Amino acid sequence: MELSQKTIHQINDLLDKKEVTVTEVTQAVVNRINAVEKATDAYLSLQTETALEAAQALDAELSGRAKKTPLEGIPYGLKDNMCTKGILTTCASKMLYNFNPPYNAEVYDRLSEDGGILLGKTNMDEFAMGSSTENSAYKKTRNPWDLNKVPGGSSGGSAVAVAADTAFYTLGSDTGGSIRQPASFCGVVGMKPTYGLVSRYGLVAFASSLDQIGPFTKDVEDCALVLNAIVGHDAKDSTSLNLKKIDYSQNLKQGVKGLKIGVAKEFFGEGLQPEVRKSLEDAIAIYKTLGASIVDVSFQHLDYALSAYYMISSAEASSNLARYDGIRYGFRAEEYSDLVDLYKKTRSQGFGDEVKRRIMLGTYALSSGYYDAYYKKAMQVRTIIKADFDQVFGGCDVLLTPTAPTTAFGIGEKTSNPLEMYLTDIYTVPVNIAGIPGVSIPCGLDNNGMPIGMQLLGPILSEETLLKTAWAFEHESGLTNLKAPLGTEV
């Protein structure tokens, strides 16, 4: 196996034994980028030279000491909505085409502190609004399993970089499924932690009550390692949870004997691709053989989650994106008659169609006369959905669902119908509404060889249980560190 294809923990074994250097590891992934990036287009910007210099400097240090953290010397990528001082942060929008953040996102500071080596910023749907990464103002990222298919979204670039071995891990953000759905489409592990577990400081806001940063990795063990590095209280984010630190690797391999895994028919409804259903049934059978008990659970109000999600997220987006006015940073229209016209021209030229659609939807839902019917109603529905999850987790430890109704769809297939695109998030959005954690792991391939994702959900702060449950399946099924049929030269 090529170095670039290995997991973080495999690389760590080699680094610890001094069998490879950080420079060799970084060079291997840079070579891989040079070979396949033009086919996958996962990155919006690359700093491979800076990465190689950092690697050499670190090797000099490591000749005299042991690695201080598991992520030290491991090259990674960040979604381009996380602020990086001195490195453009565009959110894949024309609106921020020249934005050079004056400060770092907390997650970037933490990874830098840990000795991580940043390779580049990954492509995404503009301002994280979308399910296919086709809403990027700059490029279309392609799924390494089939270059004519979308990688999912909105963190499509982050998912592809891990799937194509052009990063050992990446961070994405998940507002309604933007980590889990692309992880599912690209055959990698993607986790959305509990709301508040990872600092959002320096994450460009989309829907503040739903946004959460999380990792994409090649296997579950790596997911625990990255989570360990990014979780923790941050005084700069007032919604950040102040809790005792947990080592998510510690109980990873404990097994699932006696664990109650819930299955809800509401997640296996109309529109579910037959192979996805079959693959999930196989996974359930595996969990049975591992000693977990499978219990039937049910939701009363899941049908309302998607509507509530689009109302809440669009309303919050319309408010958050009001800051893009062409005055303090980013794009400004060249011609305008007065201040209001400057705002209108700047925003109309700077934002793409989907972002404008969401701002319009959100502004409508918040406008006088409609606030009660849409926005307030949606927040009441959030209370109900949350209660539904509480009741379900009264009867099981973990809930097993598909991550998405189908495997990756074709590029261009759903762009003309926004509602159809929104429906691809139907199994992921309830999770953000309730603030609970969820992880997507590969559980098979469909008849066209495209990856299928299984979603594991648990109550607030159940990350340790979710990772243990995910690891047990991964270990038993052997569906780990899957390799897309993407050649070494494309």
Place this chain on the structure above:
Amino acid sequence: MSLTREDVTYVANLARLEFSEDEVTALADQLGAVLDYAETLSGLDTSKIKATEHVLAVQNVFREDEIKPCLTNEEALANAPESEAGCFKVPRVME
């Protein structure tokens, strides 16, 4: 429910956006379809349900008002499309 062209133009002004005639037509259709879908919400009786703004019961978070380093004037203005004399520059707003 469908959205009229007037609705779209009204909301566009609130959002400080402007659209061509064709875009207004398309938006009326697309937003109308999403709002139709969202109509399912009205079937649910929520008269006795409290709204959840945030999923976790985090209260106001206070800190001591200490002086800490912050952006310099130059850093704050570095991304500005136009600035002058240490300020962001905007078109004239008063005659």
